[in-house]
Each structure stands twice: as C-alpha cells, then as structure tokens.
Amino acid sequence: MPIYEYRCAHCRRRVDIFVQGFSPPAEPTCTKCGSKELSRIYSRFAVRRSKQDRGVYDEILSDAKLTRGLIRNDPRALAEWTRKMSRAADETITPESQELMNRLDKGEDISGVVEEMKKSYFSEESSPAAEEE
Numbered sequence: 305m306p307i308y309e310y311r312c313a314h315c316r317r318r319v320d321i322f323v324q325g326f327s328p329p330a331e332p333t334c335t336k337c338g339s340k341e342l343s344r345i346y347s348r349f350a351v352r353r354s355k356q357d358r359g360v361y362d363e364i365l366s367d368a369k370l371t372r373g374l375i376r377n378d379p380r381a382l383a384e385w386t387r388k389m390s391r392a393a394d395e396t397i398t399p400e401s402q403e404l405m406n407r408l409d410k411g412e413d414i415s416g417v418v419e420e421m422k423k424s425y426f427s428e429e430s431s432p433a434a435e436e437e
C-alpha cells in the first residue's frame with residue numbers, strides 16, 4: 305500500500321497517509337490535527353512512494369544481478385539501482401544524490417549511506433506503521 309508523506313503547516317508534524325491505489329490523496333488531511341495545510345515531502349532518495357507504474361518497479365526488483373549486488377553492498381549496484389528507480393519514478397535526482405551516486409560509481413565505500421538508502425526503501429515494506437514524533 306503506497307504511503308505519501310506530508311508536512312503539516314499547522315502542527316508542523318510529519319504525516320504519513322496511506323492510500324488505496326497509486327494516486328496521491330486528492331485532499332490530504334493531517335492525521336494529527338485535521339488541518340488540510342499539507343505539503344508533500346519527497347524523501348531524499350524519493351524513488352518509491354510517488355509512482356503508479358508498479359510493473360517497472362517489479363522489473364527492477366526482479367533483476368537478480370542488481371539485487372545480489374545490493375545485498376553485497378556493492379556501491380556500483382546501488383548507484384545503478386537508484387538511477388533505475390528514479391527513472392522509473394520519473395523523478396529528478398537531486399544534486400546531493402547525484403554526488404553520492406558519483407561516489408558509489410567509483411566504488412567508494414560509503415556503507416553508512418548505503419544502509420540509510422536501503423532502510424528508507426525497505427522499511428516501508430516491513431513496518432508500514434507511522435512512527436510517532
């Protein structure tokens with residue numbers, strides 16, 4: 305189930321909104337205070353939460369070579385994977401992410417970042433419950 309993240313302008317909290325299907329909610333409402341003044345948050349490596357075409361993701365995720373590389377923490381595999389996911393989501397890669405990917409491409413060991421990226425992607429599957437802030 306897709307999750308969309310918003311920042312509430314009223315109570316300033318981060319709100320996770322679960323939706324049916326793959327479109328963002330038409331009129332998102334803050335689950336904490338009921339305000340409708342929400343602005344969409346795109347996570348740093350926003351490759352997962354905003355797109356409709358599940359098939360493309362499945363295809364990328366079923367790329368065994370890429371997946372094995374990810375499991376081995378192969379930085380190049382991660383860079384490749386991130387690019388594919390971003391392309392699939394039709395999202396712009398931020399300069400910050402681009403910089404990281406350049407480092408990954410060179411095979412630089414930035415495993416802390418790798419863990420963070422994997423967590424931001426996989427945690428959604430394992431624990432969809434919104435954490436309280």
Ligand SMILES: [Zn+2]
Nearest residue numbers: 312315334337
């Ligand atoms: Zn609120």
